[in-house]
Amino acid sequence: MQIRIGVFLCDCGKSLSNIDFPKVSERAEKLQDVVHVGLHSNLCLKEGIEEMLSTIRDGAIDRVVIAACSPKLKEDAFRNALEEAGLNSNFLSLANIREQCSWAHEGDVTEKALELTAMAVERARFLKPLVKKDVPVNKEVLVVGGGFAGMKVALDLANLGLRTTLVERGLALGGRLEGFETNPAVPINSMRKAIEENRDIEVLTSAELTRGEGEVGDFSIRIKKGDEELSRSFGAIIFATGYRPEISPGDFQLRPGVNLISQEKLTEILKAPERLELRPKTIGFVLDVSDENCRLPTLSALNDALAVKERLGSEVYVFCKSLKVDSEGVEEVYREARDRGVVFVKFEERPRICSEDGRVKVELNDILLGDEITVFCDFLVAEERIMPSEGTEALSSILKMRIDSRGFCQDENVHLYPVSCERKGIFCVGACRGDLDIARASTDVAAAVLSTYELLASGTAIVEAERVKVDPEKCRVCLTCIRVCPHGAIRLVRVDTEREVAQISDLACEGCGICAAICPAKAIDFEGYGDEQILAEVQAIGESL
């Protein structure tokens, strides 16, 4: 069938004076398949669009080329207009003759405007319709990790009416919260109770993920619980696997034991100080020795220092390099601690720590005093190094998602922040994605809950069907696209009983076209940015018109 292209030129209120529009118009008429060229002044306004619509209808135009301002401004409005005219919204090709032509150059740019228009026309000749369709999504959500963040996710999702399965590797829910004695803001017990009572939350403890397939809306997951292996389907997955504290004695030149104690041990002491034989006279906290770029140890040291002051009345020293105060309210806690007599000693070179007469001897150069000092502590609370939870790597390889340079969930890419990962429908919240304090983790949870709700709440998602698609006839099943897709959106499916071929999930595809560029069989077409469309533009460059 003959293609009928309508070209709509907009001179932006006759302001683009370095383009000779009549000339462009005259020559555009000669381009292949062009049946109409119209000159407008305000295509972006309602009346302009109305004008265009009636021309499209009257002229039986089936491909629209608009040479006007940047597509970043009005592309969507134009696409809607096409639909209104009864055309497929993909039958639109734009030439940016304002921002990237008239405004960008000095002198007459008629030739360039013409060439840009010709490029758009050439491209328009290869456009194919795109159909929107509804795809069903599974409304169940998998939450991995039963600590504070995971529990909160499950509760918040249940509040919004989404059913969740909460998988926890340990014996019970709670995670590291058990140690949060000093943070009364976390209502651990009531959360646990609420989860138990909620019929929309299924809790699987002592359970782990073993396999994961599929994409957003339709993940198939195997979960091992005891000797059983359960198969479940979910629409989305939220990771809340937390972190693993690690004390490496090498950092302190001491064996962890009586004197060098962990945060956990300190919490135990603070819970029941009466069990101590002797009240410790001096307690020290050492920071920035294992990892000087981490917030969490500072936060717990500050809270614990205050608790020690209150419950044990000991002298408290905090040895650190740079105190990490860049979390909400921490500067205030720091000030309060100083007011209450906690001594902060800052160093440039790491302190020398050793045991002497059953106490811990900390020798360091106090930079404020500019002098060597020695402090004897009854207990030295070791700094915890914040590490990714055990099995993070395995878990992320099960779900084909990338980890960051330190092994935490979620690649270091600003477009993924706060809670997304490169695979749609998988979210990472809280400390599993880095050194996040509990306030930030709460925020993460809410953000992920809302994003999940948006994806799944209606039970269907609208997609542009087969915008990027594999031609099953041409697919050589080399798996290249599956290996390179950054969004894990491609899998093998059986098209007939004989052969498996690659297929792209319309819902999971983010439309980058990396697969289309790399496919060695040229089996992948990307409507709008297909080879023939891009090459059509290239072909129009330099053509004398």
Added chain:
Amino acid sequence: METSSLVIGGGVAGVAAALALADNGSQVYLIETEPSIGGWAASFCCKATDVCTKCSVCVVPQKLQQVAIHPHISILTDSMVAGLSGGIGNFKVEVLQKPQYIPPERCIACGMCAEVCPTEPKAIRSPSPEAVPYSYVLDESRCLRLKGETCDLCRDICPTNAIDFNHEPEKKELGVGAIIVATGFEVFDAREMGCLGYGRYPNVLTGLDLERIFNREGYLKLPSNGKDPKKVAFVQCIGSRDESHGYCSQVCCKYAIRFARLIKYQNPNAEVTIFYIDLQTAGKGFAQFYEECQKNIRFVRGLPVEVLGTSSGELEVRFENISEGTVKRETFDVVALSVGISPKKDSWDLARTLGINLGECGFFDAKEPLNSNETNVEGIFLAGTCQGPRDIPDSIAHGMAAAQSAMEVLERCK
């Protein structure tokens, strides 16, 4: 019961909140006092060297564009909240919009009005390149017509007949189920610390100045003579962690280090020094970056007390190097003051209108520490830096979290 929602403030947190709500089907009114949305972050610059340094500025334009074209979001620029009645699920908000002499939906940004405007500087100015909506703005104080003279040049030439001097301030009443406050912050005014010479010496800049210079010019040149900077100093904690600002602004160490690195990248011969109290180097991906920076950026513990101009036009910085225990003078050709995040001075007005509390530091007060979105008024939530300092990703997260709280309210209203 209302299922639409109101977001006050079109900065990055407000925009994130509006998008999240609108994507979930709520009709969102996004109101902004300025003529365009985007807030501070829209005017910031990418700080990538040859690689991305994760400043997150590049995520802003995309979000703004999404908001601009979202069918569920109505943007009201030049607007402010003037009154509130009703309660959760059923707020009646009175919004006051300044006269829209050039309504954004009619302006095609052709620029002919500015060409004919006879005043100098022009009363009609072009929008900043990243402005959303991208439409021309009329400065009431300069416009001859609005001053009572007879000038119709711009109105006559406007090809879309967009300009109308008869516009009056407009009062609108919006019915919404939930409200998100995302009014953002003010940048600390470095003039308040007179001894550091800001405003007195052209080569004393603030972090905000650097953002603008790099955004517009792409490269840092000495403001005084246009030459490449050779010795650059950054001074941290300007307007943070002091007597009147009992908090860490959370963003300054990172932007300073990123700028330092960028300056070194563009100009490898420059010597860059950062003066600090405590370096805030935590955060996803930042540690590795900081470690690389340590190789060619000098970090000095101790804040300068005075910056003085020398006769040769350089800047003499007097500081105590705490680690060495010495007081020194050193000359630099640029001193950049890492100004922090301050609460908005007019927060008090909005707090009174909405009935929400202000905290000790002047930011809006959250009800509980673990839900920093909730206020003392049910159905009104906080997002972003109006509640406390945050960087861009944290503000986006906080905006989304506020939207989640609002969504819960709206769901209950259904």
Added chain:
Amino acid sequence: MIRGNNKIVAFCCENSAYLAADKAGRMRLHYPDNVRIIRVPCVGRVDLIHILKAFEKGAAGVLLIGCHEGACQHLTGNTRAKERAAYARNLLKEVGIDEARLRMANIAPDMAQQFVREIEDMTEKTKER
């Protein structure tokens, strides 16, 4: 027959370089008008054949402009493009085309000045042809 021309084909990622180009226009930063921008969703979309065909068409230079490393929304698009550009340079060398006529650049959405500089640079480099 392949005709030579002075055109520079710039494949621009619509999330970064394309925006930078728009911004350059808005700021009225004038640059040489021989550049033809082709919008792509990610610079990783650009295939070798697109580059080669541009040269077949007689382009003086080809630019692939994407986001900075580590800032690609599709994570690997820009690094792939970089590798592809390096590979394409070998292909060009094989056919006797100066490799300098193909370049990969990283431009953020706000870097209008740097965008202009890239175009000017490439125009300058390919002038003596």
Added chain:
Amino acid sequence: MIIAERKPLEEIRGMIAGYKKILVAGCGTCVTICWAGGEKEVGILSSQLRLASSGEGTELSIVEACIERQCEKEMVEELRDKVQDVEAIVSMACGIGVQTIADVFEEKPVFPALNTTFMGMPEAEGVWTEKCRSCGDCMLYWTGGICPVVRCAKGLLNGPCGGTRKGGSCEIDPEKDCAWVLIYRRLEKQGRLDLMRKYYEPKNYRAVKRPGKIEALKA
């Protein structure tokens, strides 16, 4: 799968020198999968050839094609129409495909654009390694599924040479694992270490007639 790589352009141009109309024919099976001779590579080679000849001012017109398998005479037949119009054929298939085309279109010169290198598998995206040398006398059962003929640099059949480096890499190429270390670990995992003690006689490569020919039992 057969792995191949493209010859340098210079060599291909040398072969086709003097011809003005050629067909560049790709193969849609092994060499597509190993990124050497599929539709995409046909496009790239053709484009390069056009660029090179136009740079020199010589005339060259190219017909591009890619068929399912060049090692099947029936499939190669599909090219007949295109072949009629050209003076020579550049085949982007393995050596088998090149020969099939040569057999089918005897009257036209056929040039190989690829070097057929080995039989192997993808190790990672874009990386292929040799896994089988088609010795005709498979011993993989005894060696835990790891072929020492290919994967040992010296092709040793009875345990490592003694030059294995610390950590188990090969003395000839420290980047590669010693095949026999791999075999040992694999057998250890399977509890079949006794197989390490088995003695293999020197391989009788004559067991397979060269050139090889197999006549399957006709059912």
